[in-house]
Amino acid sequence: MSASDDDVGGAPERDWEEVQSGPEFTELRRRLRVFVFPLTAFFITWYLLYVLMATYAPDFMATPVFGNVNVGLVFGLLQFVTTFVITGLYARYADRRLDPIADKLRHELEETK
Template sequence: MSTVDQPPPAPHAPTGEEFIEMQASPEFQELRRTLRKFVFPLTAFFLIWYAVYVLLGAFAHDFMATQVWGNINLGLILGLLQFVSTFVITGMYVRFANRNLDPKAEAIRNEMEGGPSL
């Protein structure tokens, strides 16, 4: 008689009631709190930074036209920094999510599917 490896059992498909219960659980609330503590301040920072750039471009022409090096002016540098800050914030979020959000979300998913808890 040969032994054949059995595939792992399919994960439990949670019901709507189970999702609602999990949403009210302390683990899920902690996950939401962790996400909000990171996302809200960074979003506010970026929106303020972007608004300052737009307002400077609209009302501080002489300041934005200040030559820094050759034909490079402050407006161009600040505009490029908008792109840089977007990439930096994205990298910060990915790192934060990998360290702080993903392990908690994985534990919640495993609990919902009846798998091993972390």
Template sequence: MSTVDHTPSESAPDAQKWADVQASDDFAELKHRLRKFVFPVSGLFLAWYLLYVLLADYAHGFMSTKVFGNINVGLIFGLLQFVSTFVITTLYVRHANKNLDPLAEKLRNEIEGDGK
């Protein structure tokens, strides 16, 4: 029972199977599709958040500039952080549903179907 910590199902594929799948083209493609989305987007939103925090921290004058009525640049930038969070969430879900899920499901069926 060396796999007791990890493997829940009775149809556990063996180590060779995992290595084969990892080396397959489909898996490489899945990994590529995931990483080419999540890494750049994470970099982007973290940079945008950091820019916002730095502006709020060190550019008080700029952030307090009124745009209309009592609405200033800082409030607009803050609300844009909400907007960008909602937009990235939606884009990721679309990407995952369209480009990740079908391939993941195909690989999963191959692996689990094989074990039975």
């Protein structure tokens, strides 16, 4: 069995292309992409900047901020902070902006099967 054949079963082949080009699905895809693509670009750049700084600017990273805590440590801890914040933002966005459309489309698709 291929990954999908058994799900489609004996029912007439659904016109997925029609759903794909429909306004609701297009909006769902747009909402997903306008959120995750820029964020991905951001965190990859932010992480690479960190790795590059740690590799090629160790003296700057060794600059003390307070006590024995230096720029490098703060920068590293900020990577944790941004990871947690992005996770939270995405979870909220998906709950509010993606799930309602996805749920509605799924119910429609599964009922008309």
